[in-house]
Amino acid sequence: xxxxxxxxxxxxxxxxxxxxxxxxxxxxxxxxxxxxxxxxxxxxxxxxxxxxxxxxxxxxxxxxxxxxxxxxxxxxxxxxxxxxxxxxxxxxxxxxxxxxxxxxxxxxxxxxxxxxxxxxxxxxxxxxxxxxxxxxxxxxxxxxxxxxxxxxxxxxxxxxxxxxxxxxxxxxxxxxxxxxxxxxxxxxxxxxxxxxxxxxxxxxxxxxxxxxxxxxxxxxxxxxxxxx
Amino acid sequence: xxxxxxxxxxxxxxxxxxxxxxxxxxxxxxxxxxxxxxxxxxxxxxxxxxxxxxxxxxxxxxxxxxxxxxxxxxxxxxxxxxxxxxxxxxxxxxxxxxxxxxxxxxxxxxxxxxxxxxxxxxxxxxxxxxxxxxxxxxxxxxxxxxxxxxxxxxxxxxxxxxxxxxxxxxxxxxxxxxxxxxxxxxxxxxxxxxxxxxxxxxxxxxxxxxxxxxxxxxxxxxxxxxxxxxxxxxxxxxxxxxxxxxxxxxxxxxxxxxxxxxxxxxxxxxxxxxxxxxxxxxxxxxxxxxxxxxxxxxxxxxxxxxxxxxxxxxxxxxxxxxxxxxxxxxxxxxxxxxxxxxxxxxxxxxxxxxxxxxxxxxxxxxxxxxxxxxxxxxxxxxxxxxxxxxxxxxxxxxxxxxxxxxxxxxxxxxxxxxxxxxxxxxxxxxxxxxxxxxxxxx
Ligand SMILES: Cc1cc2nc3c(=O)[nH]c(=O)nc-3n(C[C@H](O)[C@H](O)[C@H](O)COP(=O)(O)O)c2cc1C
Numbered sequence: 001x002x003x004x005x006x007x008x009x010x011x012x013x014x015x016x017x018x019x020x021x022x023x024x025x026x027x028x029x030x031x032x033x034x035x036x037x038x039x040x041x042x043x044x045x046x047x048x049x050x051x052x053x054x055x056x057x058x059x060x061x062x063x064x065x066x067x068x069x070x071x072x073x074x075x076x077x078x079x080x081x082x083x084x085x086x087x088x089x090x091x092x093x094x095x096x097x098x099x100x101x102x103x104x105x106x107x108x109x110x111x112x113x114x115x116x117x118x119x120x121x122x123x124x125x126x127x128x129x130x131x132x133x134x135x136x137x138x139x140x141x142x143x144x145x146x147x148x149x150x151x152x153x154x155x156x157x158x159x160x161x162x163x164x165x166x167x168x169x170x171x172x173x174x175x176x177x178x179x180x181x182x183x184x185x186x187x188x189x190x191x192x193x194x195x196x197x198x199x200x201x202x203x204x205x206x207x208x209x210x211x212x213x214x215x216x217x218x219x220x221x222x223x224x225x226x227x228x
Numbered sequence: 229x230x231x232x233x234x235x236x237x238x239x240x241x242x243x244x245x246x247x248x249x250x251x252x253x254x255x256x257x258x259x260x261x262x263x264x265x266x267x268x269x270x271x272x273x274x275x276x277x278x279x280x281x282x283x284x285x286x287x288x289x290x291x292x293x294x295x296x297x298x299x300x301x302x303x304x305x306x307x308x309x310x311x312x313x314x315x316x317x318x319x320x321x322x323x324x325x326x327x328x329x330x331x332x333x334x335x336x337x338x339x340x341x342x343x344x345x346x347x348x349x350x351x352x353x354x355x356x357x358x359x360x361x362x363x364x365x366x367x368x369x370x371x372x373x374x375x376x377x378x379x380x381x382x383x384x385x386x387x388x389x390x391x392x393x394x395x396x397x398x399x400x401x402x403x404x405x406x407x408x409x410x411x412x413x414x415x416x417x418x419x420x421x422x423x424x425x426x427x428x429x430x431x432x433x434x435x436x437x438x439x440x441x442x443x444x445x446x447x448x449x450x451x452x453x454x455x456x457x458x459x460x461x462x463x464x465x466x467x468x469x470x471x472x473x474x475x476x477x478x479x480x481x482x483x484x485x486x487x488x489x490x491x492x493x494x495x496x497x498x499x500x501x502x503x504x505x506x507x508x509x510x511x512x513x514x515x516x517x518x519x520x521x522x523x524x525x526x527x528x529x530x531x532x533x534x535x536x537x538x539x540x541x542x543x544x545x546x547x548x549x550x551x552x553x554x555x556x557x558x559x560x561x562x563x564x565x566x567x568x569x570x571x572x573x574x575x576x577x578x579x580x581x582x583x584x585x586x587x588x589x590x591x592x593x594x595x596x597x598x599x600x601x602x603x604x605x606x607x608x609x610x611x612x613x614x615x616x617x618x619x620x621x622x623x624x625x626x627x628x629x630x631x632x633x634x635x636x637x638x639x640x641x642x643x644x645x646x647x648x649x650x651x652x653x654x655x656x657x658x659x660x661x662x663x664x665x666x667x668x669x670x
Contacts, residue, residue: 015448039441044378044449059438060445064378079432083376098432102373104417120431121373123417140427142417159425161418218422219405 002027007034011041018068021047037077042070045087062089065106078115081108084125097134100127103144109198116153119146122163128198138163139175147194149203157211165211166191168203174211181212262494263402265327265583265593267395267486267531267553272503274486274531275540277650278643279659282629290628297624298634301548303346303525304386304455304478307447311455311478312364312385315344316620317548317635318538320555320612321483321529322368322388322459324350326403326412326424327490327583328556329600330357331608332592335559337362338605339612343620348388348550350490351401351426353415354380361609366457369446371400372426374416378449386479387446388457389439391430391468394487394530397461397501401426402491407586409595440475447476457481462502462530466510469526473518479525481550482511486531488553490593491584504530504541506653509640512545521545522636535622542623543638544654558615559608560590 004014014032021028032053035041039058042051045068053061056074066085075093084103091099094112101117103125110118110127116134119127122141132150139155141163151169158175164187165178174180183206191205240246254262283289290297304311320340325333327350334357340347346364353375359365367384369376381387392398403412403424413420433442443456458472459481472480484504489497508528515521528541529550541549553561562570564577566589573580573587583593591602627635630642644659645651651658652665663670 011448012452016451019451040445040448043445046378059441060432063445064381064449066378078438082432083373083378085377101432102376104377117431121427123373139431140425161422218419 001029001031003031003033005033006036006038006041011038014041015043018042018045018047018049018051021049035072035074039077042068045070048087056093065089075112076110081106081125084108094131095129099129100125103127105144107194107197113150119144119163122146126194126197128194128200130198130200132169135172136175138165141165145190145194147191147198147208149200157213159217160211160213162213164190166208167211168208171209171211177214177217178211179214181210183208183210263404263491263584264494264497264581265488265490265492266497266581267488268498268501270498272485273505273647273649273653274503275505275537277505277646278540278654278656279646280536280539280543280626280630280642281644283631287631289631290633292625292628295628296633297628299620299624301525301636303457303527303548306478306520306524307452307476308386308455308478309451309453310385312346314346314364314548316616317542317623318343318532318616318619319345319366319527319548319550320347321487321550321552322348322350322366322390323552323556324352324403324490325355325358325415326350326352326374326407326595328592329594329603330355330411331600331603331605332556332559333358334361334605335603335608335612336555337365338609339555339559339616340364342609342613343616345616346385349384351390352403352412353377354384355415357605359383361605368459370426371428371430372416372424373431374424374426381446381450381454384454386455386457387450388459388481389443389446389477390459391439392459392461392463392483393489394461394483394485394501394504395489396492396496397463398428399492399496399500400428401489402584404491404584404586407584407595412595436471436475439471443476455479457527459483461485461487462504462507465502465507466514469511469514470518473515473520473524477524479527480511480515481527481529482507483550484528484530487529488556503653504528504532505650508541508544508546509653509655515545522547535619535624536626538619539623539626539635539638540643542635543642544640544656547636554615555612556592558612559592560603560611561588561592563590566590 029050035055037058043063051070058077060079062070067087071090078096079098081089082101084106086105088107090109095110095114097115100108102121104123108127110129113131114133118133118137122144124144128147135153142161148167152171155175157178188205301317337358341363348366364385366386370390405421455478457479458477460468462484485501525547528546569589586594588594591599643656
């Protein structure tokens, strides 16, 4: 198993090794030690590799991940798994702002809390947060699922499109055009699937409330101007 | 009529002119601000207010058609492993698929390729047509991140991080439901037929320090191969240029207020941002202060129409220019041949700007398959290539007359200004004097 010690090896070496994998390569499990808050660790993965990061990372860890399975054994800075296409990213600790921003696929699991704007502009990614999320989360969320076992901050789902939000705890306030919606059997099914994928067995999907778009801002109407 | 009571002709107010009155009535009737395409329509100081001096006893000219006047430009030489080389310093600006039809995007790619220059994607992502027909394609990285994906990032020749546009510095975008076809909706991961708003700020960074990390991330993802441009609207060109350089940009794209847009509020287009002419010198100054002039390239856009405009922008210190509106006109936008149809839409050729409605008779700013089919991408591409070649020849003609063997050797010293405003903005002397406002502390 290749081990990259970021206290002695340049980040470039790690990322180019991850990108340059020949088809059918044997070494597909990478370990990163001493990440020391480096930015852009394990970005642009485009093969089914496994990356175990032993420590905390800075901005944009696993950015644009397409097929990799990345675990951060620590906390992650802003924009973790931004624009993820597929694969999975697991954060054992907390995640800073914009976790999973604009993600188009794959699964992001945050075992601690996530700060503000978690899932901003999400476009298909699934995000499961064991703890709480900050304000303006899922702002302009287009599609995908955001599952929060704890509480959500202010203005959840502001200007939401078709992303589906599930919160088990309290929601401080809902953003413009975001409303509580009925939790139907298909949502319970999807929730069970996501909870299982995120390794959560002691929580029932029925404990969640669902939030989605009221779809009132979908086509401009001057009578809705106050909401803009 | 009598001697004691002579008639006076009716007098209209300069403040409340016909256009203003009509806009007040329109707002009162509809309750919605006016949205339109294009750039500012008001007259602002521009390249027309500058002239070249030409050669004289102290400056000898180069022979047209005989002596070489080079036009090549290399973009991205600062950090990118694969900088791009253009045969002409005139590039095609970013215009989205969604705002423009697939055929129009293809035509832009074809024309740019024939002329040896680059074209640019836009808000909405990269289409196969434009990638396939563009030898050099710049991929825009916008706040909306519509269609953004690492595969397209890797098949791009350069990446342009869009922070602002001259038509609307500080504004986001809006593609109205009428133009959201299945394909456009699919590329943007949104339902068909709804208004698609593009955010005004990037979702995962704010400020110059974050930008530096974002640029580093994009470089890591693409293995430091691609030139990274940063595009800003003409607001604070000195500081924006300096900050873009500090953040690690290879190229700064600076778009003045004449720059076109696909759809923005008229109040925004007409009242926010600085004229292109006023943006260039401060940006060049920032590059010079940092020792980065010519190392980080400067692309200027917003109202570029002719080889003279190109030569003037370059003389003021730009490395290249980008064109949007003029490229659309070259491929057939606002062409009088569709006058009858423009009339039906309540407008006239040359004034049609309701591009967001998707009813473009020329088939360019539309997603309607029937209208779009009116534009033949091969012929339109040829027209664009012709136009680009004419502009390049024009710029060379001027450069030779000024004795320059490369367009980049044009300099402010070759220019004079016709008005005080232009003299002040371009920092070149008022014609017939050796002075411009601000020079020598006056
Ligand atoms: C139809 C149209 C669509 C545009 N779409 C975009 C876009 O998606 N992204 C962007 O950065 N600029 C966009 N622009 C602005 C151009 O990139 C460019 O800044 C401007 O057109 C240059 O000014 P000019 O039109 O006077 O040449 C658009 C412009 C037009 C006319």
